[in-house]
Amino acid sequence: MHLLIKALTGLLLCVIAPVWAANVMLIESYHYGYDWDKSYIAGLERTLGSDYTLSRFEMDTKRLPPSEFEKQADKAFAAYQATKPEIVVLGDDNALKYMLPRLYDEPISIVFLGINSNPRHLLAEYEGQAKVTGVLELPLFVRNMREISMLLGKKNIKVKVMFDSGVTSEIAAEYILRQYEQIRRSLGIEINIANAVTFQGWQREIAAAKRSGFDAIIVGLYQTLVDSEGNNVDANQVLSWTNQHVEVPTFGFWDFSVGKGKTAGGVVLFGESQGQHAADLVKQINAGADASTIPIQIGRQGRAIYSASEMERWSLTPSSRWQNID
Numbered sequence: 001m002h003l004l005i006k007a008l009t010g011l012l013l014c015v016i017a018p019v020w021a022a023n024v025m026l027i028e029s030y031h032y033g034y035d036w037d038k039s040y041i042a043g044l045e046r047t048l049g050s051d052y053t054l055s056r057f058e059m060d061t062k063r064l065p066p067s068e069f070e071k072q073a074d075k076a077f078a079a080y081q082a083t084k085p086e087i088v089v090l091g092d093d094n095a096l097k098y099m100l101p102r103l104y105d106e107p108i109s110i111v112f113l114g115i116n117s118n119p120r121h122l123l124a125e126y127e128g129q130a131k132v133t134g135v136l137e138l139p140l141f142v143r144n145m146r147e148i149s150m151l152l153g154k155k156n157i158k159v160k161v162m163f164d165s166g167v168t169s170e171i172a173a174e175y176i177l178r179q180y181e182q183i184r185r186s187l188g189i190e191i192n193i194a195n196a197v198t199f200q201g202w203q204r205e206i207a208a209a210k211r212s213g214f215d216a217i218i219v220g221l222y223q224t225l226v227d228s229e230g231n232n233v234d235a236n237q238v239l240s241w242t243n244q245h246v247e248v249p250t251f252g253f254w255d256f257s258v259g260k261g262k263t264a265g266g267v268v269l270f271g272e273s274q275g276q277h278a279a280d281l282v283k284q285i286n287a288g289a290d291a292s293t294i295p296i297q298i299g300r301q302g303r304a305i306y307s308a309s310e311m312e313r314w315s316l317t318p319s320s321r322w323q324n325i326d
Contacts, residue, residue, distance in 0.1 A: 022286045023053050025085035027076045027099055029092035029114075031058045034223060034235070035256035036271045040091065040113060043275025048282065055083050061094045062166065062223040063232040073098035080106075087282055090134070093117055093167050104128040109291040113137070113278040114271075116171040119296065131291035135277045136298050139220070139253040141176045143267040145183045145191075147304060148216055148251055151316050156188040157215040162205060165197045166224035172253075173220075199225045199233045203241065210247040217250045218266070219257050239263075249314040258305055260326055264314060265306030273300050 026044065030037050041056070048054060057079045059072040076099060080088065088103060090096045092114040103110060105128030112119065112134030123132055149155055161176065163169035173193050183189050192214070196202040202225055209217055222238045242250065243261050250263040255270045257263050277299055285291050304322040311318060 022051075022087055022282070023083070023085045024048065024055075024087045024089060024282060025080060025083050026054060026056045026089045026091060027080070027095045028056060028058045029090075029094035030062045030223075031060045032056070034062055036114070036254065037091065039256070039271025040275035040278070043272035043277075044089065044279045045275075047276045047279030052282070052286075055079075055085070059095060059098070062235075065230075069094065069098055073102060077102045087111065087285060089113065089278055089282065092137075093171060096122065096134075097167070100126050100132075104130050104132075106130050109285045110134070111278050111281045111285070111291065113274045113299075116168050116175065131285075133281055133291045133294040134296055135274055135281070136296065137269060137274055138175060138298065139172050140267045140269065140302050141179050141253075142183060143302075144218065144251060144253065145187060145189050147267055148218075149187050149189060151318065152215055152249070154215075156190075158190045158192075158213050160205065160209050160212075160214045160217045161191055161193045161220060162202065162217060162222070163193065163195045163220040164202075164222050164224040165195045166221060169195060169221045169224070196222075196225060199227055199238060202238065203245070206242055206246055214248055216248055217246060219250050219252050219263050221254075243310075249316060250310075255302075255305065258325065259307050260309045262307065262310070264310035264316065265304065265318060265322060267302050267304045269299065269302045273302075 028037055032038060045054060057076045059076055061069055064072065087109045090099055090110060090112040093116055096112050096115055096119060100122060104126035107129050110130050110132040114137045115134060116137055149157055163173055173195060176193065180191060194205045196205060219242060223235045225233045225238055227233055239257060239262050252258045252263040252266040252268060255268045258265055258268060281294060284294060305325050306318045306322045308324050308326045
């Protein structure tokens with residue numbers, strides 16, 4: 001009986017515990033001070049729990065110029081070699097773009113998250129020992145357009161979509177344009193996408209929006225904007241200035257851009273859910289799944305959130321589908 005109990009206890013522990021105490025390394029395209037990174041890292045850490053060791057490397061490509069990206073990737077690869085993880089998580093497009101050529105033939109599993117582009121051509125180009133899967137992050141453009149149209153109470157509206165000139169912004173803008181014809185036909189919505197390089201260029205677009213006939217602005221990404229001397233402008237400064245000077249309602253694609261003193265609302269993507277989704281994939285791999293057999297997945301659906309104070313500013317009333325975050 002004693003031996004039977006011991007055997008059953010061992011079997012139970014095997015079911016509950018991970019196959020091994022996995023050593024996981026996260027290589028971030030950006031930096032921990034960026035709200036998106038903070039959010040998805042929280043999702044990763046909470047979902048993985050204490051059975052996993054998670055180390056991080058920040059490539060910092062929101063604030064550094066593109067000329068530094070290869071050098072940052074070399075540093076990240078050196079950190080990988082020093083850490084020797086079994087699983088590498090690549091956060092966002094630049095990490096995948098610059099690290100896959102360095103990691104594709106390593107004996108590891110790779111899980112990416114926050115990817116806006118179609119990674120299939122890159123994965124086909126770099127086939128090696130590494131087993132790869134991950135989670136895509138695609139702005140919820142069509143849902144936002146429909147909700148904004150209902151909020152404003154009319155169909156034939158004109159919307160300015162603001163992005164910086166970073167890699168993720170360029171990919172997101174291309175994705176939006178592919179869906180634009182559907183929105184134009186069904187709702188009669190006209191859009192204009194601006195990819196600003198400098199903060200001054202961003203300010204000009206915002207200041208001219210109302211007199212150019214725009215009914216609303218969607219604030220996309222703004223973290224790579226630079227000043228007249230080429231220095232990165234603090235993202236919170238950009239969002240605060242926009243809120244203070246805009247003359248039409250503003251909305252967002254990402255949760256970090258919504259709130260009092262920010263934008264009024266949006267059907268948004270959450271970094272935390274991307275981190276949770278990626279962590280679930282890590283756990284599957286740790287339990288014995290081959291990463292290359294796990295299909296690339298689209299991130300879990302976003303949700304509609306709003307700032308009551310910002311909605312009141314523009315005399316807008318969101319439906320019961322929206323969640324107040326003030």
